Amino acid sequence: MPDQLRKSIEMKAQAEQDAERMDYELEKEKKKADQDAALMMLQAEQDAKRMDYELEKEKKKAEQDAALMMLQAEQDAKRMDYELEKDKKQAEQDAALMEYTLQQERKEAERKAIEAQGIADFQSIVSDGISENLLKWKGIEATEKLGDSDNAKMVIMGGGGGGGLPVILNGGN
Structure with missing residues (x-):
């Protein structure tokens, strides 16, 4: 076989081997890329689930905080109502005591007026007699x-x- 033909055949064989090696390397790179993509997808899904979990956790905490704040507000409102009612009753008692005291003072003033009138009448009668x-x-x-x-x-x-x-x-x- 002529040298040139043999060289051509060898070059062709070498080119085919190089092509097969490149196909193999390409296939290997493609599989690695597919695996990396699958791994990235899996990691993205896990990250999404983790984020959903964290979001749900924060949502529940916010709901608990809101419920706690509502309970605290209700307790504060009840305490304020109690204090208001207590103050109202105290004011009513103070007003009743003041009214009673005023009535007693009026009665005492009336009694003193009657006594003074009696003394004046007595003095008038005695001075005339x-x-x-x-x-x-x-x-x-x-x-x-x-x-x-x-x-x-x-x-x-x-x-x-x-x-x-x-x-x-x-x-x-």
Whole structure:
């Protein structure tokens, strides 16, 4: 066989081997790329599931926090209602006590007014019924009783007012 033909055949065989090796390498790279793609898809799915899980977890936590806040708000509202009711009752009791005190004060003022009117009426009646002569007579009776007592005293009659009532001087005055 001529050299050139043999070289051509060898080159052709070499080219076919190179082509087969390249096909093999290409197939190998394709399989590796497919595996990498499958692995990336699997990893992406896992990441998506993890993110969904985290999102669901955060959603549940947010719901729990919201429920807790609602409970706290309800408790605060109930506590405020209780305090308001307590303050309202205290205010009602204070108002009732004040009303009672005012009624007692009114009754006391009315009683004092009646007492004052009674005293004024008594003084009016007594002043109308007591005459100057009666006062002189009572003065004379008192002087007689004083004179009958065993105590040391000095009695001066006709005490300067023209009424003749005694002026009594005691040892201390």
